[in-house]
Amino acid sequence: MVIDTWFEPTLLGLLGLLVGSFLNVVIYRLPVIMQRAWKRDSIAFLREQGLQLEEVSQEEVPRFNLMVPRSRCRQCGHAISAIENIPVLSYLVLRGKCRGCGTPIGMRYPLVEIVTGLAFAYCGHRWGLSYTGAAWAGFCAVIIALVMIDWDTTLLPDDMTLPLLWAGILAAWLGVINVPLAQSVLGAIVGYLSLWSVCLLFKLVTGKDGMGNGDFKLLAALGAWLGVWAILPIVLVSSVLGAVIGIALKLTNRLREGGYMPFGPFLGGAGLFVLMVGTDTINRWLNTLLGMH
Known part of the structure; x- marks a missing residue:
């Protein structure tokens, strides 16, 4: 049946759209996390060598990982709500702009979601669930x-x-x-x-x-x-x-x-x-x- 033929690719394709949304977070945040870790390690190493460094601010640094904080607009800081984070659909509804300040959102975000969805759909078509x-x-x-x-x-x-x-x-x-x-x-x-x-x-x-x-x-x-x-x-x-x-x-x-x-x-x-x-x-x-x- 046609339904049986398309069920597995469609299901995995939809899952791929969700995964693609998460990949956008990974693509942006992982390099930042790595750079912060390198900076901490470099400061610690130089201090172990006895070098005098300017005091680093003791203010608590906000947690920053793949889950925290919530995604925000880099221009105005508007927190992205769940309804604004639906893969591809939210981008189309918002017409590719931030809901808070109207700053254009790059086309790469929905493209990553679409490519990931297509890749997952291909895997579903070829190997099934x-x-x-x-x-x-x-x-x-x-x-x-x-x-x-x-x-x-x-x-x-x-x-x-x-x-x-x-x-x-x-x-x-x-x-x-x-x-x-x-x-x-x-x-x-x-x-x-x-x-x-x-x-x-x-x-x-x-x-x-x-x-x-x-x-x-x-x-x-x-x-x-x-x-x-x-x-x-x-x-x-x-x-x-x-x-x-x-x-x-x-x-x-x-x-x-x-x-x-x-x-x-x-x-x-x-x-x-x-x-x-x-x-x-x-x-x-x-x-x-x-x-x-």
Whole structure:
């Protein structure tokens, strides 16, 4: 029946919209939480070394984590009510503006919700309401968050990449995903070492870092989830994506200062692409392009 066909994708898609709303919070707050932690650790370390620092204000710092405080407008401080926080729908009703001051709300917020909803719906369509579907939906959610965080801050938090890596190996070990454990472990190893070795060679030749260590860990996590045979397609697809978008940004003078562009968003996007298209299909395309049969 049609209802049976659409029930699971629709249900997971709606769940994805809610998860996407939470991802918007993670994307903004996690880097801030990390920066505050680095500042505290740096001050503590310098004091341990006997350096005299200006007294830090003793006023109680408000709690700030992924749950507290409530989301607010950054312009006027208007607290977002539950009715204003319905994924996509609230954005449309409010016409993309803050209810308190009328400041425009970025399109990225509903877009993150929509992309997450579509990714979850895809998982529901392909794997249904199963442990496998839930695992891949979780994978998609983390990748989407990492893509946005890296694009904004050029950071790929260990708090997300490392758990993602180990979760992939665990899912393979438990048989939740259709990737043999050996391929998962080898994918993590090859994923990390491939970018690490290229970066090391680049540094030896130029004396500069070509990319951050977070990229190694992200590709290792993708290898753990998708298997060792997905590494080459991911690297090729991400390189093409990076080149196309980089050229487009350069032509429109939208490259950030120094012309630097993080590689993580393209790795993550390529990982999602390989998940949905399949490694075998991409390899067939490559064979066709190379004139191989």
